[in-house]
Amino acid sequence: MQVEMKPVIRVEKTKNSKISQVDFSNLPFGKVYTDHMFICDYKDGQWQEPKVIPYQNISLDPSAKIFHYGQSVFEGMKAYKDKDGKVWLFRPLENQKRLNISSKRLAIPELPEEIFMEGLKELLKVDKNWIPQSEGSSLYIRPFVFASGNGFHASPADKYTFIIACSPSGSYFAGKVKVLIEQTYSRSANGGVGYAKAGGNYAGQFYPTQLAVDKGFQQVIWTDDTSHEYIEEAGAMNIFVRINDTLLTAPTSDRILDGVTRKSILDIANDMGIDVEVRKISVTELVEAAQNGSLKEMFGAGTAAVISPISGFGYQDKTFDIPELKNSYAEQFKKHITDIQYNRAQDKFGWRYEVK
CATH class of the missing domain: 3.20.10.10 (D-amino Acid Aminotransferase, subunit A, domain 2)
Structure with a gap:
């Protein structure tokens, strides 16, 4: 029986947290972002070193295939904090499995479960204070993977980038x-x-x-x-x-x-x-x-x-x-x-x- 090894995740914490600037009593949906994000690249036929880094812009060549051939899939999840401050996810493995189902359909390399889950948990530990506790609020989690390899040729990319970004949010819809x-x-x-x-x-x-x-x-x-x-x-x-x-x-x-x-x-x-x-x-x-x-x-x-x-x-x-x-x-x-x-x-x- 093969035992999956937990990946070693390098963590680089921000020196300038934005959390004090956020009004947690008035959160729009998906417009405020936490201090950190998880990132892992795929190249040379394998997933590379997974990292938690300060939330930041990403740089892509104009010929990156995501812009031309639309190889991009994503998931939507939430983290919740109970009255005792414990952090919970809801059926996260279902999201991990579906991300790979989506990836396979778009010829994107499937992501190992341990990279997805360990990266997600490490990110939530680092940004735990961003998870709101007020009724109806939660931390919205957006895992996504896209073709970051270059080329105008209509074919799958040779490089991909997986990111998890998070956004503390209030209720998504109000009323019927x-x-x-x-x-x-x-x-x-x-x-x-x-x-x-x-x-x-x-x-x-x-x-x-x-x-x-x-x-x-x-x-x-x-x-x-x-x-x-x-x-x-x-x-x-x-x-x-x-x-x-x-x-x-x-x-x-x-x-x-x-x-x-x-x-x-x-x-x-x-x-x-x-x-x-x-x-x-x-x-x-x-x-x-x-x-x-x-x-x-x-x-x-x-x-x-x-x-x-x-x-x-x-x-x-x-x-x-x-x-x-x-x-x-x-x-x-x-x-x-x-x-x-x-x-x-x-x-x-x-x-x-x-x-x-």
Whole structure:
């Protein structure tokens, strides 16, 4: 049996901390950055020395392949601090595994688990004081890897850079959102990279989303790439629908991201005895449920927002409102997940990971 060796991580601490300049009572999402970052390069066929260094700019040649061929994937995670000051992660190995699934699809070298996990833990230890403790706040963590090798030839790069950067943040969304069911544009296609967290997936969403915003909506519900008859995702999140007391969500595929929050909700719902169906959800079924009153809830699920309730949706120049429901599934799931994340409740699933 091969035993994985922990990598030796060199730590260079900043001489000028920025933490005293931060208003932790008024944190925007993802716009304030901690004092340090983790970095590790891949070249000559292997990952090099991993380091924690002061947060800083990076320098790239104009011919770096990330600029030309888009080899870039990322993850989204959070670190939480409980009332006793202990630091927790939520299912971090799921993010590590998915980063490699995304990397493989884009011909990026896979990152060893020990570099990802040990680098993440070392970074969090160094920047522990940046993790906020106020309700709803957390340290957002962005691991990403991109092609830093040079060349205009259309081929995979010979060098890559992996970075973990962190941002203390407040709540991602406030209140409910209205969404527009997309009938023209597609987020992804069969055989494509929709299941990977590739930067280009999100770039391709911005234009159709802006068209929806111009019509008075906050987000888009993406439909399948051929018929636009089945709903698949809500903006950058997985989508859930409650019809009567049954919880529905689309199955993962080439087009749909296998979200960590999504799979957590499914496990919690099954544990609660909620009737769950993972299947295709047609736009026709959704509209009919809204019209006959059986549509009780819709919500998006993802790391940043955890759960984002949907108050209504637009389709073919009509808007369908969803009445507010007391003790909704969305509220129950969000409380269940955040109680585990902040170490306020029993973790029967073993999802909580302490950073010591």
